[in-house]
Amino acid sequence: MVAVEAVVSQLLKKLADPLISLYDVDDKVELLVIQFRVMQCFLKDADARQERNEGVKNWVLNVRDAAYEAEDVIDNFIYKVARLKRTGFMGCITRYACIFCELIARYKLSSDIERINNKFRVISESRSALRIKDISQEAAGTSSAGPSLQEWRLTSPLSQEPDFVGFENDLEILVDRLTNGELRRRVVSVVGMGGLGKTTLTKKVYNDSRVKAHFQSFAWISVSQEFGLRDLLLDFINCYMELSKEELKRVKKMNVSQLRNKISEYLEGKKYLMVVDDIWSNEAWDALKDAFPDVSNGSRIMLTTRNKDTALHADAASRPHHLRFLNNEESWKLFCKKVFLGGDGSCPQQFETLGREIVENCYGLPLAIIVIGGLLSRKEPWEWENVPKSIHWQLSTEKHPVYEILSLSYKDLPYYLKSCFLYLGSFPEDYEFQTKDLIRLWTAEGLLEERGEETFEEVGEDYLQELVRRSLVQVTSRRSSGRIKSCRVHDLLRDLSIAKAREGKFLEVHRGNVNNRPASGARRLAIHNNDLRTLEKLPESREFSTYLSKLTLALSFLDQDPMATLEKLENLRILRLFGNAYWGKEMACTAKGFPRLEFLHLEELGQLEEWKVAKGALPSLLRLRIFNCQFLKMLPEGLQHVTTLQKLQLQVMPVEFNKRLRKGKGEDWHKIRHIPSININEWRDCDDPHLRRDEMDVENGGTGVYFP
Structure with missing residues (x-):
């Protein structure tokens, strides 16, 4: 399920827009804000219940749809009023006509908000009927994974592992780390994504004869995503401590602190190996660690986790052991x-x-x-x-064990990371994305939170690091500073993100047949042609969802100019064409085309030579990025009329193309001189020393372009 709380949070930001407060709808907007804030209080709890209760799942879907509807209403109003302000009301014949236009917009906003408020009253009543008000107690201490899956995941060191393949070297490394080295109680962590074999490897290590000969006492506990601390400690005592019936009765009356002390006293003086399997959080470790004494006798603790942060939190001086994929x-x-x-x-x-x-x-x-x-x-x-033919479907089908195992990582994400993870599904399979580009796209989508004085770049890097630490994103290269340069997503995790995004109408991805009708209601659409065959054209604009606001085309090799169709999508705000999405030589944007497009990204359009922009096209464009279009001769003539444009980025473009943009001298300087922020970067991060590394930045109204 898409992170509905993130949708609601985004909407609340838009409801705070100053334009809304200027138009005498404060009371209705305030009521809408109150209703959404009330819903927010229940969404986290509802998320824990919806997998097991169809009624609750439908309730969450209704909240999401209402939030999307309200977002469209607010966006539509802000767009219309801002357009009037921007044109100085020149679009109206008289001042009175303009006032009439404003009155119509205000009346429509008022009636639309009232309609959504009424819808929320119905949703609120259904919440009461579903007893969702009580789910905070019901959800407490209950895993978001169903009971059958929870039981399936509970592990035992006694179960046989006949399918041990590919971890022979890992086994030797871990046995050595357990049986050699310093005397302090060291934590040895095995880290990797779900399904990679962390538990299988740990069982093999636990049962290794060398390990058995080295330690005096052994114990294995499975923590899982949600756990009851007291029950976990009691289970340990029942399984590993030989107590009389009378002692067990006394133990069952102990509180958590007393139970921890009881286990610690039992392990005191013993050279023990403790396995803590499937631990998810720092808090879970903090709740358990006092039960494991450190008496400097060579005792060891093994953790298995998907989260690198948890491994380092348990023992910052012990390097986590990362599992790889099988060859x-x-x-x-x-x-x-x-x-x-x-x-x-x-x-x-x-x-x-x-x-x-x-x-x-x-x-x-x-x-x-x-x-x-x-x-x-x-x-x-x-x-x-x-x-x-069906294996992708098999592995991404809900209730399939692989799907459910991987879903646990998604369900464990905080709401602000869920949308960022789902967004990764819009990239083509095996696509290696640059960190800076990804963060810019997250920013343009409004997926990054404002955090004090931090920049969006800093917040975005923090989000990406957290996804990496949770084994949901793989780092493919780092900069000399150690910061992440590029990443990719494992194909099965990408399938998971696509499935979850489709379920929540966050994103629809079409593969191969571009002429399939896009799903109704999807907020974003990505079209990838994995067969690398040339396609003729896109579907007609009426075939697309009226709600579509973001679109990605990749590897589609379209013969016909896609702009003729896409410029008619009235709600489209973000458009990305890359990886030879279009295989033609000419591209044109006509007058009044792309009325709301704010961000346009053109990358590696291998045949594009000429781009035309008519006066009146792209009236809302804020950012334009063109990357590695090697045959594009120049920027379009009509670009100087796009007065809304705030940022232009040109990367890895031909030398002659860039020379036309010289300040005051270039033939195309007049097309960009009005843009406050310009970045031209020819061969960024290229390792070939013979290639030029020219870079130019102009910020805050600057008017300089530099070429050596």
């Missing part, structure tokens, strides 16, 4: 062990090509290979034929 041969070996349980575990030669294709679609994730392997082990090899 092709390891994946194949694991697949064969799981599918061919009898005989020598080898695949019949005639089915090996098909089997390897299936394995390739599991992307080296052990859990995916094991689950799909278990599915195929019950089928004859000749029945495998349709599996490669």
